[in-house]
Amino acid sequence: MRAGKVGALLLLLVAAGLVSVWRGWLPLPAALNPWAPLQVSDPPNLLTRFKLMRLRDDPQLCDQVLRNSGLRVSRQQDSPPDAACPLCNVLRVQGGDIALSSSFVASCPLAVAFALYQRHGLQPAAQAVYGQAVSRIEHLGSFACRNMYSRENGSRSQHATASALDISAFRLADGRRISVLKDWSGDDADARFLRLARDGACDAFNVVLSPDYNAAHRNHFHLDVGPWWICR
Helix, strand or coil: CHHHHHHHHHHHHHHHHHHHHHHCCCCCCHHHCCCCCCCCCCCCCCCHHHHHHHCCCCHHHHHHHHCCCCCEEEECCCCCCCCCCCCCCEEEEEECCCEECCCEEEEHHHHHHHHHHHHHHHHHHHHHHHCCCEEEEEEEECCCCCEHHHCCCCCECHHHHCCEEEEEEEEECCCCEEEHHHHCCCCCHHHHHHHHHHHHHCCCCCEEECCCCCHHHCCCEEEECCCCCEEC
8 A cells, every 4th residue: 555655646746747847837958858849959869759759740840840950841732631641741851961862752750850860860970980971862762652562452651651761872071972782781881881870860760770671671771750669
């Protein structure tokens, strides 16, 4: 009985603390406040996934976060609700500090996760290995109205909601190109960079799949903000 009372008291204290933070009675740094808007300048932490989730259905909050993200984006019109793969609160990511092989359509959480990844995962990896920045990202696309692995039957891919991006290569400031397909299996600096780039993505995205996952990903990193968590 005593243990039950202690547990109930702890739950009450936790609930009171959360309400105090939510109401603003207990000030916290924005990075540690679940209800404060996500700041792309802050390194990802345990609250990042929750804050990304909040952006999914809140275009106004999404625009606020992206305003200081360093990305160039443009709002896309919501698709009709009867579309095979309806999209809402999506943007076209056109680039930023890092150029893109082409623009891509992204859900708001994907766009913000991409901005986080560039700043806190990808560029630090390039600086650590090469002492220079990534200047361009090559990708295989984001939105595709299809099932996983393009099977006729099965669950929809995260690509069907513009919540996934497939990255195939990176170009450095000196013009050097690092390819997932050609350079992953080596034991040189390029292979080390690709592994650091993969690992750094796991702090920003929920699912990160590389050639270590299966043969279907031998030529790209699959990055998504879906409901599952895996980094491989």
